[in-house]
Amino acid sequence: MQTEFTEDQEQFREVVARFLQDKSTPLSVREMMASEAGYDKDVWRQLCEEVGVAGTHIPEAFGGFGFGSIELGVVAEEMGKHLYCGPFFSSSVMAAYALLNIANDSSKVKLLPDIAVGKTLATLVLDSLNSPEAVGRQLVVANNSLSGTAAMVLDAHVADLFVIVARAETGLGLYTIHAGAEGVSVDLLETIDQTRKVSRVSFKNATVERIGHVNSESLDRTWDHICVVLAHEMIGGAQHLLETTIDYTKLRYQFGRPIGSFQGLKHRCADLLMEVEIAKAATHHAARCLDAGEGEAYAASMAKALAADTYMKAAREAIQLRGGIGFTWEEDTQLWFKRAKSSEVLMGTPAIHRERMISMMEQQS
Amino acid sequence: MADLQAFREETKSWLAENCPKGARGPGEVHTGSTKVTVSADTQAWMEMMAEKGWTVPMWEKEYGGAGLSIAQTQVLFEEMSAIDARPPLVNMGTRMLGPTLLEFGTEDQKKRHLNLIARGGAAWCQGYSEPGAGSDLAGLNTRAVASGDEFIINGQKIWTSGAQNADWMFCLVRTDPDVPKHQGISFVLLPMDQPGVTVRPISLISGSSPFCETFLDNAVAERRDLVGQLNEGWSIGKRLLQHERSGQGGLGPSAARSRPVGVSVDLGVAEVGLSYVGVTDGKISDPALRDEVVQWKMQDAAFKATQRRAGAESQNAKAPGEATSIFKLVGSTLAQDKQELIVKLMGNSGTGWEGAAFSKDEIGATRSWLASKAVTIYGGTNEVQANIIAKRVLGLPD
CATH class of the missing domain: 1.20.140.10 (Butyryl-CoA Dehydrogenase, subunit A, domain 3)
Structure with missing residues (x-):
């Protein structure tokens, strides 16, 4: 196990830091907080195209760069310093990690490449953001039809794709549904931290696709x-x-x-x-x-x-x-x-x- | 890398063959003192390691070391720990004075003193604190006056660890009383066995006496044992403190085994919690104590991660820097908190002083808890460390 950052990792940090210093100033952060989307699409596009942050940890087979948690952590650490507002954490981190750890291979092949380049904005829908043990009490699937409410979902108001953990008769499963599909409603919440916007997401007999089995x-x-x-x-x-x-x-x-x-x-x-x-x-x-x-x-x-x-x-x-x-x-x-x-x-x-x-x-x- | 692998194989088989059974596992460690008799295995182990230069593996061969690289030294320590071998020799000479002499000593001082330290022929003590100079160490008053080839020294030192068994003392003395306090101090070495040196142990609340008062009445240090220039001893004394603090905070080779002075048992907080507080559904029964256990454990594990990182970083640096104050402060606080928590978890069983009514571990825990009160004081109090961090690391103004 490594005990210090390699030179490559330090250089990568420099690149990310320089970009954010320029593009994520307190002034621009305040602008994003006040905007409806909550992020600057151009800056996000540049982050993905020029720095490649969205696919940092996604294997090359699924369209990413094949690095790990260390490099992804470098990106996140710099973003935390500069209070970056954007879909990195909801899409590249939360949704992508759920897909990587849980989804079947064909779904990974289908979904991850667009997430890895930031073209698809995905978000992970969990009915508890407290602990893994508490997940699966509100969202229920029967015959591929999902009902229930997730009280807080990051960036749901701008996401294209919802990746959902829900309970079915066979146990917990991973599901997907596109934003705007029938039976999905998104209510943007007013919370103290407008640098990371969250919504309540409700499903009423929404038709979902099952893409993996979730175990503890x-x-x-x-x-x-x-x-x-x-x-x-x-x-x-x-x-x-x-x-x-x-x-x-x-x-x-x-x-x-x-x-x-x-x-x-x-x-x-x-x-x-x-x-x-x-x-x-x-x-x-x-x-x-x-x-x-x-x-x-x-x-x-x-x-x-x-x-x-x-x-x-x-x-x-x-x-x-x-x-x-x-x-x-x-x-x-x-x-x-x-x-x-x-x-x-x-x-x-x-x-x-x-x-x-x-x-x-x-x-x- | 291939060389390192070969070195590992060689080291492994040499250790397996030569490390006596009696030098493995917890137990006595050689201090180099000529006044203490150790077991035959401890003595033999020290001598064999000294023969290879492995008591101080990174020192040059001409000074009694083996001239090993950092990577080789790490391999040596890993292989020693793999067979649970104790360090062959630990004292203030190997950890503190040696590195300081390597940096500031004359060739003559290095040849005489380093070789003696390396082969376990002398234990050293530290003449720093005085009754009137604790945290304000530079306010020290012990006077040294040059007289021919000698310095004549008068004054009193206190908190001198291990003075009763020491052969030599490194000592801060005032050689010019008429200049600002930091500018009139010199760093000298003197033998303990002479008429002008009297040692009196101080009894502590734990019942042990690891520290002494040392009285200097016309004690003599040879002129050739002045380290660095006359009146420029303060910076040398401070550098030595950095070596001391890095050892106390747990940096350096013997880190895994270093414990605060007087702490005699090494108990796990979770294990003590489970066995003394009781177990309900596999959990420590008292939720408040349970949270204290995990809080401590978290700080401890994170501190170890910090040490590993600092260890990796210091491979590029020659000597420990100002950041050692961070390790001293955090490391000593954690060590003290641990003893506090253990006796708390033991409840009434943690109040035994002696006798058959309490187990060996219980008495050890109580005595260690009392002894651990010293750890946030010696080597510079936590408050002094915080001052150093604020000034040197954060750059806060005076």
Whole structure:
């Protein structure tokens, strides 16, 4: 298992970072938040054509580049830093990983190539975003007819294709349906984090195609893959908040000196640095475990829990250490603060992931 | 790569053949002290390893090492750990003074001291802290006055780990009292067995006495044992601290085995939780304690991942840098939290001091918990580490 990034991976990070620095500025993020689609189609097209982000981890046989969680994590980490708004996480990560881990081969061949180039926007419809065990209680299929509601689905308002986990008599299955098909309704929700838009999606006798059988192992693996990418996004955001907060404490003068010279603040900044470093190491380690197919089974849950706690802590400190300006609408910190909250609970709260982790430990001892 | 594979095979078979049974598994480790008698196996193991230069594998051959590369050293440690071989020799000479002398020592100092360290012929202690100079170490007052080929030293050192068994001391002394405090300090080496040196162990709350007070009354250091230039000892002393902290935080070759001073047992938090708190449906019965167990375990596993990354990064750097403060702070806090959590999980069973009413592990846990109070203090308190991180790593202003 690798313990540091290779030169190629570092170069790839540079490319992604430079692109996002240019195209995902706080100003453009605010524009996307206010727009209906929530993302810039041109920027997404360039990201897919010039940087190739959508197919990073998709095998070449299915039209991708055949890299792994490490490289996908690099993309997500940079996107988290720059708060990129777009269908990367819903389509390239969530839907693509479900297809890769669960779908039958003919469906992979049919669906993944267009997802890998960003031409098809897919999204994963789960009736629980809390834990894999809770999936399959709301969405029910009988005779290829799907009914039920998924309370929160990422980017459903712009998706072309829904990839759905639902319960049938034979157990959980993976299904697809095209957006706009009969019996599908999408209601865009008003949530705090407009950098990642979510909708309620309801199905009423909608005709779906079954493309795979879901067992607890494949659903867990999908969940882990998604969580590790999300953890990367979160540590990227935490790193950004750490850096901008440190900069602020160097520039802001009170009592005739920079506030960063006060020991009370210094120690908090040092604490935050250590937490961020530890969450980063846990997250990078989790991606390496997934790619190498070895390591602790709980690595993904550990990364998700630590990254979420760290991102929230960084976000709280970023506001507190900025004083009054920190909780204004105009200051950009709020954008990351809200993303931190929405990410903390997405795919399971830290408490849920700690539970997953300790259950595995107890079973071992 | 092929060479490395050959080295691995060679190392493996040599270790299998030569490492005595009594030098495998948990147990005594040679400290190089001439005042402590060790078992025959511990002695033989140290001598055989020293013969190959493997007590300090990365040092040059002329200084008692084997001149191994980082990759070869890693292979050696992996193969040692595969047969559960203990480190042949661990002391402040191998971990702290040696690397410092390699960087700053004269050829004569390196030849004399490094070879003695490498073959386990001397244990070292650290004359840094004084009653009036703890966190503010540069405020130290022990005076050294040059006199011919010697320095005459007067003052008192405290928290001198292992001074009662040490053969030599590396010591920070004030050689110029009339300049700003950092500019009048020198770094000298002196033998412990001389009339001017008196050692008195300090009893700690754990009942053990790993630290001492050391009184220097006209103690003598030879002029040739001044390391670096006169009055320029502070930067050397600080560099040595980085080596110390990287060891405490758990960087470096003996990381996997390093434990805080006085921590005598190595229990797993999940196992202790399951056996002392009780089990309901395969889970630790108390949900609050169960969450504490997983929180600690998470921090610990993530810290180990951070160490692996830092280990990979430091292969490019010659000596540990300012970031070692991060490892010292996090590593010591985690080690202390672990002992705290274990006695908490044990409940009343974690209050035994001695006697047959408590198991060996229980008494070990209690004593280790008490001993672990020192770990966030020695080598620079957590608060001092946080100051260093803020200043050196984050660049926050004074």
